[in-house]
Amino acid sequence: MNLPAESLLLRIFIGESDRHGGHPLYEAIVLKARESGLAGATVLRSPMGFGAASRLHTAKILRLSDDLPIIIEIVDEEGKINAFLPQLDSMIGGGLVTLEKVRVIHYRHGSGAAK
Numbered sequence: 001m002n003l004p005a006e007s008l009l010l011r012i013f014i015g016e017s018d019r020h021g022g023h024p025l026y027e028a029i030v031l032k033a034r035e036s037g038l039a040g041a042t043v044l045r046s047p048m049g050f051g052a053a054s055r056l057h058t059a060k061i062l063r064l065s066d067d068l069p070i071i072i073e074i075v076d077e078e079g080k081i082n083a084f085l086p087q088l089d090s091m092i093g094g095g096l097v098t099l100e101k102v103r104v105i106h107y108r109h110g111s112g113a114a115k
Contacts, residue, residue: 013096
């Protein structure tokens with residue numbers, strides 16, 4: 001699969017405890033992105049953050065949270081990202097979704113370190 005140099009980055013901010021269809025929402029989103037033929041997705045778990053309600057979520061021991069911030073990043077061509085947005089909208093209740101233009105420098109499968 002090739003990605004055009006000018007692509008889009010879809011970034012989704014949700015909570016770790018968010019669910020969809022009995023599964024973690026981040027997992028459901030990644031599986032739906034894969035099913036939709038998108039180039040790839042990465043899930044990042046953050047040690048601290050807050051959102052629209054200004055409630056602080058942190059991994060500090062004295063304030064242990066089971067709802068840490070989760071960020072899902074998906075990069076693909078504009079048409080595929082735009083086609084995925086309605087599916088995403090039906091899955092997400094609260095959270096933040098952003099889009100930005102990115103320049104793809106390198107996207108290929110590798111079997112290990114370069115020699």
